[in-house]
Amino acid sequence: MENVIEALSYERDIIQLKLLNVPKHPKMIARMFTIIKEEDINIDMISQVTVDHHVQIEITLDQDYQLKLNNAILKLKDEFKQLEIYQIRKYSKIAVGGQLVETTPGLAAKVFETLGNANIHFYQITTSKRTISCVIDKDNLDMAIQVLKEQFNI
Numbered sequence: 001m002e003n004v005i006e007a008l009s010y011e012r013d014i015i016q017l018k019l020l021n022v023p024k025h026p027k028m029i030a031r032m033f034t035i036i037k038e039e040d041i042n043i044d045m046i047s048q049v050t051v052d053h054h055v056q057i058e059i060t061l062d063q064d065y066q067l068k069l070n071n072a073i074l075k076l077k078d079e080f081k082q083l084e085i086y087q088i089r090k091y092s093k094i095a096v097g098g099q100l101v102e103t104t105p106g107l108a109a110k111v112f113e114t115l116g117n118a119n120i121h122f123y124q125i126t127t128s129k130r131t132i133s134c135v136i137d138k139d140n141l142d143m144a145i146q147v148l149k150e151q152f153n154i
Helices: 026-038 063-079 107-117 138-152
Strands: 007-011 014-023 046-051 054-062 084-088 091-097 122-127 131-137
Touching: 007 138, 014 026, 014 063, 014 091, 026 054, 026 063, 046 122, 054 063, 063 084, 091 138, 107 122, 107 131, 107 138, 131 138
Parallel strands: none
Antiparallel strands: 007 091, 014 054, 014 084, 046 054, 091 131, 122 131
C-alpha cells in the first residue's frame, strides 16, 4: 500500500465555513453557491449532510478570500434568515493522492489510522477517485505531513 500514494499537498491557512439550517431544496442550495460565486470566491472542499428537514454544508477556502467572504456572508444572511454561519480559521487542509486511490480497498482507513495514531483529529473529509483530503488543526499540520510521508514513503 506504500506505493499507492504518490503525492501529498497541504494548505496551512484555510477558512472552514459551516452553514447550518440550509433549506433542503436544491434551488436554494444552488442560490447560496451563486451568491458565493458572485463574490468571485473559489471554494475548495464541499461536504453536505442532511439533518431532518435541513442541510448542513461545510466549505473550505483559502484565507485570502476573507474580505470577499464577508460580503457573501452579509448577502447570505440577508436572503436566508434562518441560516447559521460559522467561520473557523484554526484549520489546515492536507490531501494525499495517486492514480490507484480508487482501486485500493482500505486506503482511507489507513490514512485515518495514520492520523489517529498520531492523535491528529480531522473535522471534514472529502474524497475523489484520486485524493483523500482532511481538515485538521493547524497546529498538527507539520506532524500530519511527517506521519503521512513516513507511512506512504512519499
